[in-house]
Amino acid sequence: MKIKFGFEGASWNQSKKDWTEAKFKLICAVLKDAAASPKKYEYYLFRWFGARDHPAVGAMLGSLSKYVNEKCSRMTFVSANEKYYGAVFGNIVSTRPEANELGGVHKQLPHGFFETKDDYRKKDGYLKVGSGMRVYLGKTYFKAKKYERVNTLFHELTHRVVMTVDAVVAGKKMYGKKNCMTLSDANTLLAIENADNWGYFMADAIYKMPKGS
Numbered sequence: 056m057k058i059k060f061g062f063e064g065a066s067w068n069q070s071k072k073d074w075t076e077a078k079f080k081l082i083c084a085v086l087k088d089a090a091a092s093p094k095k096y097e098y099y100l101f102r103w104f105g106a107r108d109h110p111a112v113g114a115m116l117g118s119l120s121k122y123v124n125e126k127c128s129r130m131t132f133v134s135a136n137e138k139y140y141g142a143v144f145g146n147i148v149s150t151r152p153e154a155n156e157l158g159g160v161h162k163q164l165p166h167g168f169f170e171t172k173d174d175y176r177k178k179d180g181y182l183k184v185g186s187g188m189r190v191y192l193g194k195t196y197f198k199a200k201k202y203e204r205v206n207t208l209f210h211e212l213t214h215r216v217v218m219t220v221d222a223v224v225a226g227k228k229m230y231g232k233k234n235c236m237t238l239s240d241a242n243t244l245l246a247i248e249n250a251d252n253w254g255y256f257m258a259d260a261i262y263k264m265p266k267g268s
């Protein structure tokens with residue numbers, strides 16, 4: 056399936072459209088490669104999920120790749136006059152939990168919850184996501200460094216396709232490199248649920264982000 060790209064809103068010019076489309080296509084290619092040969096991405100998987108070959112990550116990479124490379128036919132990026140990096144709307148399943156239901160880093164995931172999502176991912180849950188998607192990009196996206204922009208594009212995609220959340224630990228949303236690295240070291244299961252860890256995984260695979268930047 057070839058994706059048709061659309062752009063709405065006031066912040067776009069041709070070069071910004073071209074950049075975003077090219078990077079999204081690169082994300083599609085990296086997903087295809089990572090789903091087929093996860094071993095090549097071990098370094099990044101370990102860095103952002105604290106595990107080189109976690110089965111849940113493998114299933115999610117597979118779903119993400121199948122969605123963008125086989126199911127998705129229309130991707131519309133909407134520039135929004137908001138302070139955030141990005142947003143997606145619309146639940147893909149009615150039981151989608153809020154981030155803070157995950158609890159703290161040391162708290163066990165509620166019984167059944169992770170299992171349910173795991174099942175969703177293994178059983179091709181991506182097929183429930185519509186073939187068209189709208190991703191809203193805020194003012195922060197347009198001012199951000201390139202790897203933060205790639206993070207945003209992928210972060211939002213994982214919310215919709217594999218039901219990631221913006222995890223909250225001790226009242227703090229797990230956004231940003233430092234929080235995501237801490238999460239990866241402390242709690243693999245929660246890192247796997249956290250959209251920003253996925254965002255950095257992809258940004259790192261594409262840009263080999265410098266340490267400490």
Ligand SMILES: [Zn+2]
Pocket residue numbers: 210214220221250
């Ligand atoms: Zn998010």
